Amino acid sequence: MEVERIIGSYSSKINGPLLFVTAGIHGNEPSGVIALQEIFTELHRSKPQINGTIVGVCGNQLALSKDQRYIDRDLNRTWTKSNLSTDAVFPHELKEMRAIISVLKHHQKNNHEKQYFLDCHTTSSASVPYISVQDVNDNFTWAKHFPTPMVIGFSDIITGDIDHYLSDIGLTGFVFEAGQHTSQDAVVNHKAIIWLALKEACGLHFEQLSKFPESVTTMVNQHRSKQKTFKILYRHELKKSDLFEMQPGFENFSKIKKGQLLAMENGAEIRSSWDAYIFMPLYQPLGDDGFFIIDTVV
Structure with a gap:
């Protein structure tokens, strides 16, 4: 799967938040990328009014093109202080990490009033969709806007993950696990969470789209009753x-x-x-x- 670093961006030129969405951090998890591609197609077709900007970014480009989890090291274990301060070129994932940071810094120059992130993932086994959230800043309060189970504490156990880095530099957000890697349900769930994030963060009105996103209806109907919180x-x-x-x-x-x-x-x-x-x-x-x-x- 060949994908540009910036999968897409959209703005109505109205001041507001930055919604920074990453997908394909693991190269064997394409559903978030597919969901972003479909969402940007719809945004540019319907041209709804939003506050701020949404940017969709491809994570491990090379691994995604090879349909493998990573090239040398797991990109979602790469965001450590030592790696962030080095100019080393190995492992390959250091290059991918720096490219993602470069995109983020470019958009941060616009001085958005608030910055949100959403990191799209899937799992090797079958799973209901869920949020993995680090309970720092206002991440947990933000995550409660969304109708899926939540797991807290993952970033307290794992080091070098992108959501830990983004939280540390002041963004608000969470990781969303949409289901099994190759499941069509995972694409639907990723589209739903991105649409809902656009609504909550950027004030999107679904009525301005060419049609109401069915993925949102599916997620809300199927998962609101399952909004429990778990700890590791x-x-x-x-x-x-x-x-x-x-x-x-x-x-x-x-x-x-x-x-x-x-x-x-x-x-x-x-x-x-x-x-x-x-x-x-x-x-x-x-x-x-x-x-x-x-x-x-x-």
């Missing part, structure tokens, strides 16, 4: 040398019992220590996270 209890980290195999059949938010077999690792059984929920079970060859354990926030 445990991360099962993997080393490159580990032989890891998740047990089949798990999906995000699947209930698990204490003592239940979750995976095999280097010939040993991995069993749950909690009555809780499984989160992000690994069913792809690349990744540092075998699975997470989460539970509802009381």
Whole structure:
């Protein structure tokens, strides 16, 4: 999938917020890119009035063109202080990171009254759509505007992710996981969350589009009743040398019992220590996270 760095931008030349949307941070997750392409087509066709500007940015261009998660290192583990201060050219993902930052800095010159971000992702296993939010600044308050489950604490466990970086420099936003990598539902869910973000951040009125976005209706009807908040209890980290195999059949938010077999690792059984929920079970060859354990926030 060959994609320009800037997937699209749109403004009505009215002062307002910046909505900075990233997609394809992982090259095997194309649905956010597809959703942005369709949304910018509709915006330029209908020319609705919005406050501020939306910009859609492609993450790992080279990995996306090869349909692989990354080239040398995970781009969503690259945004560390040491990497942000180096001029090194390896791993490849440093170049991608700098290109994304360059686009952001260009748009920040316009002194927007507020800056929002939305980072579009998908999962290797089947999943309902959900928000992963870092509970800093006003991120959590912002995330509650959207009708999906929320998971807090991911950025407290993982270092070098783009949402941590964007939050640290003052943007408000979250990561949105839309479903399984190649699922058509993931494209629909990404379109819905982007449309809703445009409504909430930039004052978009859906009536000004050529037709009301069906994706929004689908998301609101299917997921508003599932707007629970979860916290991460445990991360099962993997080393490159580990032989890891998740047990089949798990999906995000699947209930698990204490003592239940979750995976095999280097010939040993991995069993749950909690009555809780499984989160992000690994069913792809690349990744540092075998699975997470989460539970509802009381």
